[in-house]
Amino acid sequence: MKDEYWTAITSNDAAYDEQFFYAVKTTGIFCRPSCKSRVPNRGNVRIFRSANEALREDFRPCKRCKPTGERLPDEDWVEQITTCIQSHYKEKLTLHMLADMCHGSPYHLHRTFKRITGVTPVEYIQSYRVGKAKEILMQTTLPVHEVAYSVGIPSAPYFITLFKKITGYSPAEYRQKYKLELMEEPI
Structure with missing residues (x-):
């Protein structure tokens, strides 16, 4: 990955939004460079020229920055959250950490998760x-x-x-x- 792209990702530079998209292998999510989500580990990042390329590689669009311009269906997002929990259950998990990992706000994550599953994330x-x-x-x-x-x-x-x-x-x-x-x- 070019240093220029990494700098754009870590500084949330909106000027690069239509130039590339980045995906995080460990979360299976892809974002715009301007996304305010937690900065990923550089070694887990893949660069794509278009959102469609990322989708073809089975990455899901971020709920926060909406790189495809569409909203991820709530059921798919909750599935992503449960997968994240199952992968990280041995670690300390807070609502804010889950929201960062799954690219949403803590309040929206809590409300959506409970509505879909019938239980809170905790x-x-x-x-x-x-x-x-x-x-x-x-x-x-x-x-x-x-x-x-x-x-x-x-x-x-x-x-x-x-x-x-x-x-x-x-x-x-x-x-x-x-x-x-x-x-x-x-x-």
Whole structure:
């Protein structure tokens, strides 16, 4: 990529808007150079001469800068958000971070996500993390605090409370119940 293009991206230079578009491999989104979204890692950026080129390579248009002049359907955007959550669930995630990664405003993201899925982004993240924790509890003998950390929850007491709220069992009870069910299954 030319240094000139990188400078245009990092400075949100609108003068370059019709000269090229850039896509971010890790998010699958493409933007105009003037987009105010978080600056991507330079190594993850691809340059396109037109929006159609980016679309042909299966990149989605940004919700924030609308590089095709059209709005991404809300269902597609929510799918993009859930994919982002599933890819980054081990990391600290906030509504603002998700909005930056998925190129929208935090308020609009929250409202749209809840309308389409019936749950808030935070509830989805919590549920997804607990689902991953259940898998780890069933497949390993890791201590509960390590399971919590491995799914992006650094506080074991909070993890235990959240796990019990969602499943009805503490992590230890869930692991014990699962092991008993495995031993009772006929061979």
